[in-house]
Amino acid sequence: MKIIAKSTILVFLLGFMLLANEAWPAMYMNLTGSWSEIVNSVPYAGNDFQNTYESATDQVTIDVLGTAGVSDQWQIVVKKSNVDWHNDLHFFVKRTSDGAGAGSISDGMADYVEINDINQYFFSGSGNRRDINIQLKLSGVSVRMPFGRYSIRILYSLFDI
Amino acid sequence: MRKMKSLFVVMFMFLALGLINIAGAQTDTDSHVFDLIISPVALLHVESSFASLSVTAPEYAGEDVEVSPADSNTYLQYTSVVAAGTTRRITLNPSNNFPAGIILYCTPLLTETGEGDRGDTRPTVYFDIDHRAAKVIIDDIGSCFTEDGSTDGANLTYWIEVDDIGNINAATTSITLTYTLTDDLY
Numbered sequence A: 001m002k003i004i005a006k007s008t009i010l011v012f013l014l015g016f017m018l019l020a021n022e023a024w025p026a027m028y029m030n031l032t033g034s035w036s037e038i039v040n041s042v043p044y045a046g047n048d049f050q051n052t053y054e055s056a057t058d059q060v061t062i063d064v065l066g067t068a069g070v071s072d073q074w075q076i077v078v079k080k081s082n083v084d085w086h087n088d089l090h091f092f093v094k095r096t097s098d099g100a101g102a103g104s105i106s107d108g109m110a111d112y113v114e115i116n117d118i119n120q121y122f123f124s125g126s127g128n129r130r131d132i133n134i135q136l137k138l139s140g141v142s143v144r145m146p147f148g149r150y151s152i153r154i155l156y157s158l159f160d161i
Numbered sequence B: 001m002r003k004m005k006s007l008f009v010v011m012f013m014f015l016a017l018g019l020i021n022i023a024g025a026q027t028d029t030d031s032h033v034f035d036l037i038i039s040p041v042a043l044l045h046v047e048s049s050f051a052s053l054s055v056t057a058p059e060y061a062g063e064d065v066e067v068s069p070a071d072s073n074t075y076l077q078y079t080s081v082v083a084a085g086t087t088r089r090i091t092l093n094p095s096n097n098f099p100a101g102i103i104l105y106c107t108p109l110l111t112e113t114g115e116g117d118r119g120d121t122r123p124t125v126y127f128d129i130d131h132r133a134a135k136v137i138i139d140d141i142g143s144c145f146t147e148d149g150s151t152d153g154a155n156l157t158y159w160i161e162v163d164d165i166g167n168i169n170a171a172t173t174s175i176t177l178t179y180t181l182t183d184d185l186y
Helices: A002-023 B002-024
Strands: A028-032 A035-039 A052-054 A060-065 A073-084 A090-095 A104-106 A120-126 A129-139 A148-160 B026-038 B041-048 B071-081 B088-094 B102-110 B125-127 B135-141 B154-162 B177-183
Touching: A028 A148, A028 B026, A060 A073, A073 B026, A090 A120, A090 A148, A129 B026, B041 B177, B071 B088, B071 B135, B071 B177, B102 B135, B125 B135, B135 B154
Parallel strands: A035 B026
Antiparallel strands: A028 A060, A052 A129, A060 A129, A073 A120, A073 A148, A090 A129, A104 A120, A148 B026, B041 B071, B071 B154, B088 B135, B088 B177, B102 B125, B102 B154
């Protein structure tokens, strides 16, 4: 009898936790855009490739949605995952707009943030924000690299803080 | 009673873990890919103020003819991007109107400008009326650039010798020297 009672309480508890998650939905992020660069020429024989390339200021757009309200704070961190990368290449991100929506947003606009293999703080805010524009930069391009395709995946993680 | 207490402790822990999960966890991750595509490049430029090489009369009658000093005013400048593990070479090929009795020499020397695998210069090559086939002057060129200033790249020194004065004719001959940056065959 006691075993049945205990089991009932346990099932109730698990059910409560699931319901709590449903009633308190997690914030989420929409990300649109990507970038590629084709490098195939130099101005004159004997020249190196242009070293640095910048994307459009709105190359990538991020929405942060599903927050609990204007005071629900969050932050975004960023890192890269090498697919087929070259050690001489460096990749950067910069926020170029505040986006729209209630709440606030700060950081990430003053300078480019260089992305490496561990999470770097990018910017933070509160409440729902739509259309936050992100600009990307690549440096280190040189003819010393063999021709071919070099790829990385840029991962943006949203934390509810 | 003691078992009930244990059960409440377990219930409290579950509840606390659930709240922690709700309050401060990573909630979402999204990503995009960046692709950099670097294409093969093979560009060669000749920077030259090459005047002429000549055979002139000696100071005194009866002496051998004189040849002009060597000319070192030619520079090859190149940009090369190759696949990993592959190389290129530069060949020199004179035109077919080569004058009889004359030997033309060329010595390549890489300057310090540029970066990357700029190749290795070959020893002096020569051409005469019977040896006009293209010859390699720089090989093992990988992905590199030489810079493009007036004295950057590979310096070429040209000079001539009289091989057989009996075959020389008084004339002005313009020889076209063709340089080709080409892939090595594997």
